[in-house]
Amino acid sequence: MTTLVLLHSALGKTPGMEAIAGRYTAAGHTVVTPDFYEGRTFTTAEAGVGHSQEVGFSQLVDRVAAACADLPDEIVFAGLSLGAGIAQQMGKNDSRARGALLFHGGGFPKPTRWQGNVPVQIHFSVDDEWRDSGAPQTLMESAARAGARAEYFLYPGGSHLFSDPLVDDYREDSAQLLLDRSLAFLDRV
Structure with a gap:
């Protein structure tokens, strides 16, 4: 089975x-959930985004890299929203990456380099206000040009964190489909 680094x-x-990590563990995967906020949690996206901006994105990526330093040589990086952005960076740059699962986040505004041996999936609601128009497609094209399998899935509605069972945006049908698709992805890597 896969070592999955799941980023909040x-x-x-x-x-x-x-709860999300438990679903992947129940499917037989080893799941690591680094706390790159060092114990801080927030009840609103605005407060959480404000904290991430205070710390700085590169510092958050560095915290994740440090938390993963002793992990095996083959890792799939996954994340939700902000965590998807970090998983994307790890998938792009970490030589141990064997896949990137980007839930409710991900994409680049312009073409970028990508590792050809790192397949990637992006999952968004079609009307998610946090989805940057065109950015997911640009990442998909960059990954495919590098030789990586690239998949982009859109789900009905405008919910952002629809796979998190403890937020108001949760959508059970979409969350289950995302889980099924991501488990199939993990079976292929």
């Missing part, structure tokens, strides 16, 4: 993240 959203390492 701007809300922090909440009980909802633990």
Whole structure:
């Protein structure tokens, strides 16, 4: 089975993240959930995003890299929203990456380099206000040009963190489909 590094959203390492991690553990994967907010959690996206901006994105990426330093040589990086952005950076730059699962986040505004051996999936609600128009497609094209498998899934509605069972945006049908698709992805890597 796979070593999956699952990165939290701007809300922090909440009980909802633990519930999501439990689904992958139940499927037989080893799941690591670094707390790159160092114990801080937030009840609103605005407060969590404010905290991430105070700390700085590069510092958050460095915290994740440090938390993963002793992990095995083959890792799939996954994340929700802000965590997806960090998982994207790890998938792009960490030589141990064997996949990137980007939930409710991810994409680049312009073409970028990508590792050809790192398949990637992006999952968004079609009307998610946090989705940057065109950025997910640009990442998909960059990954495909590098030789990586690239998949982009859109779900009905405008919910942002629809896979987190403990937030108001949760959508059970979409969350289950995301889980099924991501488990199939993990079976392929």
